[in-house]
Amino acid sequence: MAVMTYREALNLALREEMRRDPDVFVIGEEVGLYEGAYKVTQGLLKEFGPKRIVDTPIAESGFTGVGIGAAMVGLRPVVEMMTFNFALLALDQIVNSAAKLNYMSGGQYNVPIVIRGPGGPAHQLAAQHSQSMEVYFYHVPGLKVVRPSTPMDAKGLLKSAIRDDNPVIFIESETLYNVKGEVSEDPDFLVPLGQAAVRREGTDVTVIAYMGMMYRAMEAAEELAKDGISVEIVDPRTLQPLDTETIIRSVRKTHRAVVVEAGAGFAGMGSEIATEITEEAFDDLDAPVARVTGAQAPMPYARSLERLKTPTKEKIADAIRQVCYANGSR
Amino acid sequence: MAITKVVMPKLSEQMDSGKIIKWIKKEGDRVQSGDILAEVETDKADVEMEAFGSGVLRKILVSAGDKAPVGALIGVIAEEGDDINAVVAQAGGGAPSAAASSAGAKPAMADRPAAVPPQPKSEDHAERTPSPSKGPESPGIRRAQETVAQQPVVTEMAPRPQAPAAADGGRVKASPLARKIAAQSGVDLKLVHGSGPGGRIVRRDVEAAAAAPAAAAAPSAAAPSPALRPVTPTVTGPEYEDVALSTMRAAIAKRMPLSKAPVPHFYVTSEVAMDRAWELREELNGLEGQPKISVNDLVIRTCALTLLHHPGVNASFQGESIRVFHRVHMGIAVALEEGLITPVLRDAHAKTLAQIAVEARDLAERARQRKLRTQELSGATFSISNLGMFDVRDFSAIINPPEGAILAVGSVRKVPVVTDEGLGVGRRMAMTISCDHRVMDGAMGARFLQDVKRLLEEPLRLLV
Numbered sequence: 001m002a003v004m005t006y007r008e009a010l011n012l013a014l015r016e017e018m019r020r021d022p023d024v025f026v027i028g029e030e031v032g033l034y035e036g037a038y039k040v041t042q043g044l045l046k047e048f049g050p051k052r053i054v055d056t057p058i059a060e061s062g063f064t065g066v067g068i069g070a071a072m073v074g075l076r077p078v079v080e081m082m083t084f085n086f087a088l089l090a091l092d093q094i095v096n097s098a099a100k101l102n103y104m105s106g107g108q109y110n111v112p113i114v115i116r117g118p119g120g121p122a123h124q125l126a127a128q129h130s131q132s133m134e135v136y137f138y139h140v141p142g143l144k145v146v147r148p149s150t151p152m153d154a155k156g157l158l159k160s161a162i163r164d165d166n167p168v169i170f171i172e173s174e175t176l177y178n179v180k181g182e183v184s185e186d187p188d189f190l191v192p193l194g195q196a197a198v199r200r201e202g203t204d205v206t207v208i209a210y211m212g213m214m215y216r217a218m219e220a221a222e223e224l225a226k227d228g229i230s231v232e233i234v235d236p237r238t239l240q241p242l243d244t245e246t247i248i249r250s251v252r253k254t255h256r257a258v259v260v261e262a263g264a265g266f267a268g269m270g271s272e273i274a275t276e277i278t279e280e281a282f283d284d285l286d287a288p289v290a291r292v293t294g295a296q297a298p299m300p301y302a303r304s305l306e307r308l309k310t311p312t313k314e315k316i317a318d319a320i321r322q323v324c325y326a327n328g329s330r
Numbered sequence: 331m332a333i334t335k336v337v338m339p340k341l342s343e344q345m346d347s348g349k350i351i352k353w354i355k356k357e358g359d360r361v362q363s364g365d366i367l368a369e370v371e372t373d374k375a376d377v378e379m380e381a382f383g384s385g386v387l388r389k390i391l392v393s394a395g396d397k398a399p400v401g402a403l404i405g406v407i408a409e410e411g412d413d414i415n416a417v418v419a420q421a422g423g424g425a426p427s428a429a430a431s432s433a434g435a436k437p438a439m440a441d442r443p444a445a446v447p448p449q450p451k452s453e454d455h456a457e458r459t460p461s462p463s464k465g466p467e468s469p470g471i472r473r474a475q476e477t478v479a480q481q482p483v484v485t486e487m488a489p490r491p492q493a494p495a496a497a498d499g500g501r502v503k504a505s506p507l508a509r510k511i512a513a514q515s516g517v518d519l520k521l522v523h524g525s526g527p528g529g530r531i532v533r534r535d536v537e538a539a540a541a542a543p544a545a546a547a548a549p550s551a552a553a554p555s556p557a558l559r560p561v562t563p564t565v566t567g568p569e570y571e572d573v574a575l576s577t578m579r580a581a582i583a584k585r586m587p588l589s590k591a592p593v594p595h596f597y598v599t600s601e602v603a604m605d606r607a608w609e610l611r612e613e614l615n616g617l618e619g620q621p622k623i624s625v626n627d628l629v630i631r632t633c634a635l636t637l638l639h640h641p642g643v644n645a646s647f648q649g650e651s652i653r654v655f656h657r658v659h660m661g662i663a664v665a666l667e668e669g670l671i672t673p674v675l676r677d678a679h680a681k682t683l684a685q686i687a688v689e690a691r692d693l694a695e696r697a698r699q700r701k702l703r704t705q706e707l708s709g710a711t712f713s714i715s716n717l718g719m720f721d722v723r724d725f726s727a728i729i730n731p732p733e734g735a736i737l738a739v740g741s742v743r744k745v746p747v748v749t750d751e752g753l754g755v756g757r758r759m760a761m762t763i764s765c766d767h768r769v770m771d772g773a774m775g776a777r778f779l780q781d782v783k784r785l786l787e788e789p790l791r792l793l794v
Contacts (some may be wrong), residue, residue: 203577211409228574230577255507255533267540282506283504283506283507283509283510285505285506285507286505286506286507286508286511286532286533287505287526287532325525325527325532325534
């Protein structure tokens, strides 16, 4: 174990996988000479050379297509989106080619590609650069979608994503790159896709949250513990496939659930998880599943408005009190 | 693709069982949702019972002329190829066949449809003339059948408590969990005051009602009139404080009255000469590489072995039968800061002293850290509560239902004893067994205790 940042954990994962498998290569804007807009690819050009660390023009659709083609003939590309908002330019490549070629070729081709980069709200990145991009992808059959919240998961899940034979959308966060944590230095350490983690054990309510929202939920849980409300926090880690089993097991124990998501709530991850809970654990529920989501509005640039748009610790705590019927009467 | 369970509907508030006057459909008939399946006689009226699922009436479990309790499975609608064995077996797996036609009204066991023996095919329902059957159409009927999406196994479906009678029209608002608990504990939701938004009944309301049924019936009686409030003399500090119940304390508060009130306890006390057991224990604990054996470990093993010879004590009252266990799962009461918890040492009769010592310590340890798995907290067939470490001479314990008995163990004390030579010093330990009188009688408890005493006084037998 070593303590390192989320950014360093991603870098280590790339480095280890590139050493292990000569078919792995990195492609994207500024990944080589500039060592990545967020320095995730720092030092990789020096170690692996320009054939495996490929700088591209500003052309997301083009270099994503190059990656998909390379994957079809047996390479394992890791495509970096400078921010995941730019993946919108490559949406046709991702949705219509990467996700579907295995199916449409009758299994003759598979596309072992990882498309990674930061996404979701950060600090004053405004409307076009703050979007929770996962919603565009987890709806598409054929794509796996990962959102790793901790340095340990960043490393273990990125390695699993690279080794996976299917296209994986791997969305990091600008706000987490400097988060430090313990990370396994074992080159064979993996976190399997499709497994949620219980971040905190509790008995009164289950909060399902990932990335920055998971950390805010943790703060809310600390605060509510003083009022005697015991919060369990489940981090799904992978959104597609979603580990409903862990979520349901937790809700069966606590009888209440709050889902937090940074993006707008309509038809979001919260709706999906709330539905799964209602279908699987209806008779165990003591309150309707509550959602805490971003407002249905573009992200404002102003800091004060950004705060209004996004789920905060206070909003999360309010929702928890609400499902625990603890509004003042406790 | 769905299996619809046809259950005896609750057609009036007082109804706890109903009689099938006649089946309109017979086994093998194709039915559509809305078809009349059968006519049911209640205490008030004869009512037609509709089908709420489509398919084939695959099985009739209660024949015409027979009674079934509310909520009991009386038929199954499914497609031709569906496997309905699990559903049917569920209905037949309860108590031995209580004659469903007995006149005395049985208490409705909402969580466990009472066993109705599967009837041989009987299409002979012509003998009863169809009665005019014109009771008012109760909205309650619609809830009596539950359609389950086809799964490999049809999981438990607690029948929903009924909507209130048409008279007051309104639906009782309760969370699904509150409904489930109410059905299991026999709480009538109509009498419960809901503390949730819009008067929704939530879990804590039902639990409170289950713990204090009288209070639930008259919720306003408790508030003292201001005029009656006594004038308190001036004292420093508040007169009292209300400490919130921890989850565990609340569970204990809820469960214990469930034992003490309905379970008729009796107690038998005996004293054991522990001199030889004490020596044996010291000798065992002197051995290198052996786990340390506590007095309680000796008691656990002794009871486990003795229970095998006294199955009547290793038993549980089941309403219409007594369930006698052939294995001993020992509940061990562990005191915690905020209460007590009873982890279960499974198959204690088949374990050596060393195994018992290791497992019991592990369970107690994890109980203190609150790390027990749920399956380690249920399924005991007998329990032991030992307060020996508190220098307690003897005490009696409350049975942990549905178990039939619990042994309360006091300290091993050095006391003067009369020997052949005169007066000596011996080690003695008192044990009191609390027994459920519905399951066993005094002599049975006494004989069990006598054998426990014998075994503890010849402790070498514990090693073989």
